[in-house]
Amino acid sequence: MAVTTQQLSNKLKSKEAVIGIVGMGYVGLPLMLRYNDIGFKIIGIDIDKNWVDLLNSGKSKIEHISNDSISNALKNGFEATTDFSRASECDALLLCVPTPLNKYREPDLSYVVSTVNSLVPHIRKNQVMSLESTTYPGTTEEELLPRIEKQGFTVGKDYFLVYSPEREDPGNPNFETRTIPKVVGGHTPACLEVGIALYQLAIDKVVSVSSTKVAEMTKLLENIYRSVNIGLINEMKIVADKMGVDIFEVVDAAATKPFGFTAYYPGPGLGGHCIPIDPFYLTWKAREYGLHTRFIELSGEVNQAMPEYVVGKITDALNEQGKAMRGSKVLVLGIAYKKNVDDVRESPSIEVMELIRDRGGVLDYSDPHVPTFPKMREHFFDLSSIKLNAAVLGSYDAVVITTNHDKFDFEMIKKNAQLIIDTRGVYRYEAEQKIKRA
Template sequence: MVNVNHQIKQNLQTKLENKQAIIGIVGLGYVGLPLMLRYADIGYKVIGLDIDQSKVDALGIGKSYIEHIDSKKIAEALSKGFKPTTDFHAASECDALILCVPTPLNKYREPDLSFVLQTTEALIPHMREGQVVSLESTTYPGTTQEELLPRIEQAGLKVGKTAFLVYSPEREDPGNPNFETSTIPKVVGGHTLACSDIGVALYQHAIDKVVPVSSTKVAEMTKLLENIHRAVNIGLVNEMKVVADKMGIDIHEVINAAATKPFGFTAYYPGPGLGGHCIPIDPFYLTWKAREYGLHTRFIELAGEVNTGMPTWVISKLTDALNEQGKSVKGAKILVLGIAYKKNVDDMRESPSVELMELLESKGALVSYSDPHVLTFPKMREHHFDLDSTELTAESLAGFDCVLLATDHDNFDYDLIAQHAGLIIDTRGRYKGQMNNLVKA
């Protein structure tokens, strides 16, 4: 039982509730930037901390580097006092520090907490009494308690008494027009009851509905369940796609028919693999942690096997289709349509399109891509292609041996592609019916 310093707690709670608190957003990417805009919009002073000087420089002149976030919104935030910086000394000015940094997997598909831990350690020298730290990065149950708590307390702060610690998983869905930061309910778990109270105060003005839970572990597990639910169901439908393909059945027609049932069925759609910052990664955070308890999460891992095998299956379909035309993959000119991880965004994180490009290149194909949302292949930690997006014209399409539809952006001219591509491999079910130059994969 932690004896709460009621004066410190009351002072912070009052500042948060009266919008007098200074909010520090640590990590200004797809999660942190929308959250910063929300706090700035409702009247809080916000400091944004990031180690990437180019991001800070862009924000400082009111420029957005994320396609679906308008630069005008950045400029408005600046006019309201938003301050972007790479100087972590600014953390001492903040009453709340919200961590929105990556939690990828390492090459052994184990959790990589280096960004979270390095960020925490960079903040600790500048932390003080009366602050709340909220971790939003997806991670395994126990991370907040086992990793952040001891580091903060080693700095001389007593969590639950003089400082406060919560876990509140991000739920951003980049490019989804039906939801925004404020309308997505926010799960909040505190290390202590006092921490939970502070966490609710931190988010209650920014988010329409705050959902308190009993601990940081419950909040961490909630995030994993949400994304494992999706990963398992996508794995199921990807396996169904392979079976349906062998039987000559269009899986998309089957799914659309099943979706007419008004109860007991939720439509999930197959693709060339899993992408994004959550679904390809989060299940492995739980499977890794479960081993500590002597458990083998067979169901989750089976779905992972199916999903990670989809790019190879797509390439096999492409190879067979080229063979039917008397061509080999080696030396073939192949255009990959869409390299963002989902349609209508510029987000490249864990995009299966990149793996498809690498598989094709390893087989000797001459790979190009077209993506109206990603005009130049970006710098990525583990992948590199020195390519710019190919403009789609009748002439350019006719110059490729194969067009691989990997991400079905709405603003592709699908009629133009159908008319002028010699061979189309459709991994998204965009084309309906039968076409002489179409293979569904």
């Protein structure tokens, strides 16, 4: 191991290193708290001054991260800043920035590129940079490596570059940052050594792979696996519905097989910052090699069509009661992309809401985790969450369950709603006429 490699690895292992985390959101903030908790000094860098000011005042806007945890981190030396020149003080830079799709559903690496461009004037020798954002295989080599080398560094000797995909699962009580195994790939063997040293104190299990491309592909496979299986079960739901079969009962029965089957449940579509987006990163990159990823694209088409299917079922249910969608009062329960979180990114619930609005429905929503409809780039509703009680529920022509938060009182909802359209199988074994599956 080269002297520089050994020096940086030792500095990381002894916790003398300063960790810079760029992007203080759903990925960066939990990482900060973990490294801070085990004794590292952390500098958090973010372009949002309001968010930085909020963090420095000891406040959090992410529901599952408490104000107390931020306040404690500040006492232990954490500070947030918008000043990218502070990167020069850091021994490690962890990049946790968004990688969305553009309007053509192609990879948008603008956040990654602009972040790296803002950092490279301030990087120095004996530093490691780790990209954690989900992206297509080759991004680290094609976008980060040339920019670092342009500064005069030799990656693998006096600068170190790794890719280690984030695996956060907000709202999952069974896992936390520390307990989720960390995949790490380095540009060179020396980069990998430093990457392992960077993560091994903070994460219980570090899984090393042979290259950054392998690590990048690993994250895509994880999410494509889920996307394809969810697409399969959503398609099965449509077929089962036509046959008069309850797909939730079918899945529950199939799940009793102790081998060879993993239960996936249908819903109103895909949401979150990973599964609706990541498959298209590989689809786009595959075209460079003359390949057409038909299987991946087909599952994407099925999942993207689910909100339209759900609204069709709402319309049918209203028609059965002699009502049209236009003018009917519709209450959507849950606009977060999954249960028990406040994250609405790519939430299919919001597309369901837009389709209802477009068809003339009089729309409201209730979500105990999202008190006011947030500012979003592509969606707008001037709405706040409705507090549920018997009278409120009874005033709507239809109540649509799109996210099955544990905070909802589903017994009260069942008792008082005139009509329920259930997309999550909450009432999978209920036989009441007013409950419709979608």
